[in-house]
């Protein structure tokens with residue numbers, strides 16, 4: 101047994117014991133924990149299965165998750181991390197950036213650029229299975245987005261290969277077109293599970309590429325086809341919110357709070373805001389803020 105083996109027994113290393121893809125675990129989590137996102141579940145599972153079973157991928161996996169607030173984009177990133185890294189999102193090889201928190205000042209862009217590039221380089225040099233999650237991607241400075249572009253490409257950067265790492269972008273870009281499609285299905289009485297990627301693909305990419313306000317549009321990243329999959333997240337309905345509340349109640353029950361209560365869950369879900377005003381089809385805040393609501397009641 102080497103010194104390193106002993107060390108890596110106690111602390112996280114870039115070893116299979118700490119990092120290995122649990123395909124069945126991800127499938128079960130998407131099935132049981134993520135509500136109302138049949139398209140996202142399907143794309144994420146397929147893309148990760150393919151990428152993680154390929155021992156020599158050509159480029160890193162780049163996923164761009166789009167949709168309204170509170171519909172599960174960050175949550176899914178967490179599920180992915182938990183099914184690859186024993187330490188989940190606490191892994192030292194999983195990096196989370198929120199453009200509003202980490203890169204707030206336009207005047208500091210060049211400092212942010214070099215810090216970000218260094219952080220990516222250091223992590224991947226230590227472990228080729230590194231994961232980078234960028235939240236609020238639509239508010240990220242286009243110059244900063246472009247600074248990560250070389251890592252997403254097919255070639256090595258300064259002798260380091262990034263092809264086994266995973267990049268996940270989260271944003272609300274394209275939200276409007278996703279909501280419109282979901283609303284169209286709702287209004288015409290069609291099952292939301294029948295929404296296919298092809299129903300969304302064109303309008304989603306159109307609204308991402310043609311919205312001058314978002315950083316995506318102004319960066320070169322989109323023009324170079326470096327994103328492997330655009331993953332749409334649908335707005336959540338009342339029934340999904342009830343499922344989210346029940347899931348949260350189960351977590352609370354396991355911590356010694358009272359058992360889940362469906363009547364209470366429905367009551368809390370009814371108190372949230374829904375849109376459009378007349379039909380009240382979708383939750384305005386998705387499954388967000390239910391924690392606060394539950395704190396109020398329990």
Ligand SMILES: Nc1ncnc2c1ncn2[C@@H]1O[C@H](COP(=O)(O)OP(=O)(O)OP(=O)(O)O)[C@@H](O)[C@H]1O
Nearest residue numbers: 133134135168169170171172173174175344387388
């Ligand atoms: N589809 C879902 N299924 C199950 N739980 C969900 C779902 N969507 C949201 N949640 C719950 O709500 C919380 C907030 O959602 P999340 O942070 O993933 O939203 P988001 O889509 O990233 O929103 P934003 O665009 O505002 O960042 C999650 O931690 C999770 O507990």
